[in-house]
Amino acid sequence: MVRLNNDTRDExxxxxLGLIKENELEQFQEDFLQLHPTDQADFYLTLEKEDRQNLxxxxxxxxxxxVFQALEIEEQKDLITEIDHHxxxxxxxxxxxxxxxxFLAELEQAEALKILTAMNLEDANDVKELMAYPSKxxxxxxxxxxxxxxxxxxxxEVIEQLREEAPNAETIYYLYVVDYQQQLVGVVSLRDLITAQSHELVKDLMSPRVVSVASTTDQEEVAQLIKKYDFLAAPVVSPAGILLGxxxxxxxxxxxxxxxxxxxGDFTASRGATDVNVTAFKAARLRAPWIVLLMFFGLITAGVIDQFEDTLSQIVLLAAFIPLLMGSAGNAGTQSLAVVVRGLALGTLEKKGLFKTLLRxxxxxxxIGLICALALLLIIPIFYGSFILAVIVGxxxxxxxxxxxxxxxxxxxxxxxLKLDPAFASGPFITTxxxxxxxxxxxxxxxxLLEFL
Amino acid sequence: MVRLNNDTRDExxxxxLGLIKENELEQFQEDFLQLHPTDQADFYLTLEKEDRQNLxxxxxxxxxxxVFQALEIEEQKDLITEIDHHxxxxxxxxxxxxxxxxFLAELEQAEALKILTAMNLEDANDVKELMAYPSKxxxxxxxxxxxxxxxxxxxxEVIEQLREEAPNAETIYYLYVVDYQQQLVGVVSLRDLITAQSHELVKDLMSPRVVSVASTTDQEEVAQLIKKYDFLAAPVVSPAGILLGxxxxxxxxxxxxxxxxxxxGDFTASRGATDVNVTAFKAARLRAPWIVLLMFFGLITAGVIDQFEDTLSQIVLLAAFIPLLMGSAGNAGTQSLAVVVRGLALGTLEKKGLFKTLLRxxxxxxxIGLICALALLLIIPIFYGSFILAVIVGxxxxxxxxxxxxxxxxxxxxxxxLKLDPAFASGPFITTxxxxxxxxxxxxxxxxLLEFL
Structure with a gap:
């Protein structure tokens, strides 16, 4: 397998491409297949439709x-249509x-079923089983x-088994031990196996208490677990402890x-809308609902200010500090949000305790408010000549x-x-x-304080 | 090695802890050492100082x-002080x-040198070499x-070598092949090795063109490379191609x-300040500079509004729509920022092209502006009875x-x-x-449009 450096990849x-254009297809075939699949996919994406058909x-x-495996789902969906059905x-x-x-979960149901029917039975059953689990x-x-x-x-014996099964397994570095009922009973790493004597038994090499997750566990929780333990993989088990995957x-x-x-996305009112590879029209369709929704909340602020029209008309300069106040409160609130969201994601907040976090x-x-107030008490009188205004703003x-x-x-x-949709905790909502x-x-x-002005 | 489920970990x-309290130290020792180091560290952190000394x-x-390896750097710094120097x-x-x-990079220089001197020479040299590279x-x-x-x-022969070296290696799943000058010439995975015949030579099993990174490569670039290729490790080489690590x-x-x-942090003006485990005073010290800096920018907005005091005093209601306009523009700008930052991080933007991205x-x-304008042209006349105001805001x-x-x-x-500090591209600056x-x-x-009002 040939792997490429950043410098040599384009070259x-x-x-x-030259080999294809000059019809040196045998040489092309040989060189292409030596590439890492990720590089094969990158190259494949640069081809014209005609050259892809040749490929x-x-x-x-x-x-x-x-090659297909190394593509993004959106790319897969585009390209499957041009590939011969069989x-x-x-x-x-x-x-x-x-x-x-x-991939199939992203297709129209009829299309997915057509492909599943054409697949061999055992593989199709595995795929259908996986498709039945709730996403994420x-x-x-x-x-x-x-x-x-x-x-x-x-x-x-295990090493011999690996020789046979390795080509079809996604990883051979963690090997899971099951009993006659397919229940997970242990794990042994290839590392442990390599350093063992050839006659040693799996049961003496394995760790009997394995960290496992349920098939219903949230994918982010699985990710945090693997990250925490520096694992290369984690086993998924059924409620009865049967190894599923x-x-x-x-x-x-x-x-x-x-x-x-x-x-x-949550912090920027653009959840699900940060893809650069969509048209302006589609981007607008994805993003406009957030902006319009938040604009309607903005109408509430307009209503609040409208209630104080008398105050405002007596001292118009009050309007000048609306953006400063709003901006500062918005920034301070977003900082707190970031602290809490990060703390929840990394699990550090649970150790600290909720009430203590709020108090902090x-x-x-x-x-921070005191520092800002003191700064404004100094600056506003200088620029706007009004100490009372400074007191109000401060x-x-x-x-x-x-x-x-x-x-x-x-x-x-x-x-x-409450396990609600965290989108409501997004930055823009809190800012509003x-x-x-x-x-x-x-x-x-x-x-x-108007009477003092 | 005993690993624990989420349910059984606290138990x-x-x-x-009971074993320590009842002074059953031998049993404790045996059970503790069977835990995964990550769980050992979690347990260690729950101990009182006295019990830690016993440990x-x-x-x-x-x-x-x-245990120490599995701790956070901050925890390591706190705890090293109570451990006997030798x-x-x-x-x-x-x-x-x-x-x-x-760890040593985080200590005071004098403290770090003291520890380095007490270490054995070879290990200390490795550590010093690593400390000499710029962080990140x-x-x-x-x-x-x-x-x-x-x-x-x-x-x-390789398998035999692994038996000896495995205990001291961080991974044995990727093995790097060097020539007599220590230059990297290939890579072979343990997977390839296991499936090979025992007499096959490394040079026939290895991939000769390895993806490698320079020691000066940014850590995020290394991460993206490993993620892109689904590697378990990547080799770091000197300019002369010598394998460094x-x-x-x-x-x-x-x-x-x-x-x-x-x-x-960049999106929320809280870069470097999202740790929940610091005092309110320290949090304020880290976060206040952002808020105060942005407040000074807010004074510019106050100045802008002040310039239009005449316009405002003629129609005070204009002030009511300041928050709505600012909020909407802020949200739309932050969405674009999120799209571009994400596109840069994932590398999808380079494919798309800069000018096309801006145009999109x-x-x-x-x-989105048109949709908002149309909505306001309908709503403002109803609530505020002024079509011209709606036109201005729209x-x-x-x-x-x-x-x-x-x-x-x-x-x-x-x-x-321009490779400037991306903090200046942070959400709050763009919003301002x-x-x-x-x-x-x-x-x-x-x-x-004032004359029409």
Whole structure:
């Protein structure tokens, strides 16, 4: 297998393309198949449709399965349509069951069923089983291609078994031990096996208490478990302890990456809409609902300000500090939100305790508010010549920052406790709530101090 | 090695603690050492200081090294102070070089030197070498404990070598092949080795073109590479191609997690300040600079509004829509920022092209702006009885959303091109820029349409 450096990758792609253009197909076939599947897929994506059709002639459906596996789901969906139906079914037969299930789940049901029917029965059953698990659970991301042992095998027997089964297994580095009922009873690493004597029994080499997850466990929880223990894989078991499949570290890295994308989406009102590869129209369709929804909340702030029109008309300059107050409260609230969301994700918050966290955020908010208030008490009189205005803005920023940190911390905690959709804990929603509270504080203080102006 | 389920972990910890309290130290020793180091560390952290001192008597410095390795750096720093100096140096001798380097880099220089001097010479040199690499590079996160082969060894000879070296290597699943000058010439996986015949030569089994990284490569780039290829490790080489160390997948998961924390910090003005385990005072000290800095930018918005005091005093109701306009422009800009930051992180943006991305964001912004404008043209006349006010706010939201998406996309692209600190591309900064532009647009339009009101 030829693997490429960053420097040589483009060069090599040009060389391969040249081989196709000059019809040196045998040489192309040989060189292409030596590439790592990830590089094969990258190259495949640079081809014109006509050249892709040539490629399908040159490589077997099994070799194409490796390429297909390395593509993104969206790319897979686009490209499957141009592949000959029979060749496609053969190719999907050769995918790992979890990859096949992920792909088929994205197709129209009729289309998926057509492919499943064309597949061989055993593979199709594995795929159907995986497709039945709710998405984003351990069951949905696990693979069926694992190696299982019995506790009475010797190290030597296992090595021989590996020689045969390795080509079809997703990992051979963790081997799971089951009893006659297929219940998981232990784990042995290939590392332990290599260092063992050839006559030693699996039952003496294995660790009898394995960390396992249920098929219903949330995929992020599986990811955190594998990350915490530095595992390369984790076994998935049924309620009766029967070994159903394994989740490997490479799948888990994708889960962590997706979780980060989701978190970011929540903080930026763009959940599910951060893909650069969609048209402006589709991007607008995905993103507009957030903006419009938040704009309607903005109408509430307009209503609040409208209530204080008398106060505002007496001292128009009050309007000048609306953005400053709103911005500061928004930023302080979002900071608290980030602290709590991160603490929940990493599990550090549970150790700390919820009430202590809230109290800390409140104290932090008061301290930051005090600093801001003092700064404004110095600056506003200089630029705007009004000490009372400075007092109004100063007290307002102190109060609204103290409140904003608590709101920023308490909302995600409640959402988390009640297991509601965390989108409601997203940055923009909390900012909007803090806007409304901040404006009420500001204008209430301003109205009551109006006589001093 | 006993591993625990989530359900039984607390129960088992209580059992272990009971053994200490009842002074059944031999039984404790036996049971404790059967735990996975991650669980050992979790248990260790629940102990009182007195019990921890007992623990140091019961387990060797080598066994303690496993526990220590599983702790967070902050925890390591707290706990090292209570450990006997001689025992501590012994323990650090037994750490993997990369973990020892990470830990010592966090200590005061004098303290670190004292420990390095007490360590054995060879280990200390490895650690010093790692400490010399700039932080957040491949060199800084790589481990020196890898297994290297020569191309003339047979599969059988390699297996025998593994039996000896496995206990000291961080991974034995990828084996790197070097020539007589220690230059990296290939890689062979344990999987390939297991399935090979025992007399086959490494040079016939290895992949000759290995993906490698330079010691100066950014750690996030290494992480993305490992993730892209589903590797379990990647080799780090000098400019002359000499194998220096390897980066393993478990280190890379921590890098991805840290990167996600950093990204979130950038979006929430809380970079480096999302730790829940610090006092309110320290949290305020870390977070206040962001809030105060952004508040000073807020003073610019106050200045902008102040310039339009005449317009405002003629129609006070204009102030009511400041939050709505600012909020919408802020949200639209942050969405674009999220799209671009995510695209840069995942590498999807480079394929798409910068100009096309900007154009798409501009088009998206115009479409969302149009929807918002139409909604406001319907709603504002109903609630506030003024069609001209609706026109002013509507045109303003259309213009400022179109601009905001472009600003949100272009700033991180410029930052990325110029390799500046991405903190300046953070959400709050972009929101502040969009606030100022949005207010200028709003009041300019309002002033020019004033005569119609």
């Amino acid at each position: 090599y792609a040009n060389y391969l 399908y002639q040159l490589i077997t459906s099994e070799e194409m399965a490796d 060749y496609a079914a053969e190719m999907i037969n050769h995918l790992y069951a979890d990859d096949a299930a992920d 659970t351990a069951g949905a991301i696990m693979t069926k291609e694992f190696i299982s042992l019995t506790s009475t095998q010797t190290a030597q 394994i989740v490997t570290v490479d799948d888990v890295m994708d889960v962590l990456e997706d979780a980060a994308t989701e978190d970011l 955020e409140f104290n932090t908010g008061m301290m 007290i307002s920023i102190f109060c609204s920052l103290s409140v904003a940190t608590v709101i920023g911390a308490i909302v995600p905690l409640i959402i988390n406790k 709530v803090n806007d409304i509270l901040g404006l009420l504080i500001y204008f209430t203080i301003a109205t009551s | 088992y910890a209580n059992y272990l 140091y008597q019961l387990i060797t410095s080598e066994e303690m090294a496993d 025992y501590a140096a012994e323990m650090i001798n037994h750490l993997y070089a990369d973990d020892a380097a990470d 590079t491949a060199g800084a996160i790589m481990t020196k404990e890898f297994i290297s082969l020569t191309s003339t060894q047979t599969a059988q 390897i980066v393993t997948v478990d280190d890379v998961m921590d890098v991805l997690e840290d990167a996600a924390t950093e990204d979130l 964001e501009f088009n998206t912004g115009m479409m 045109i303003s939201i259309f213009c400022s959303l179109s601009v905001a998406t472009v600003i949100g996309a272009i700033v991180p692209l410029i930052i990325n091109k 820029v969009n606030d100022i532009l949005g207010l200028l647009i709003y009041f300019t339009i309002a002033t020019s």
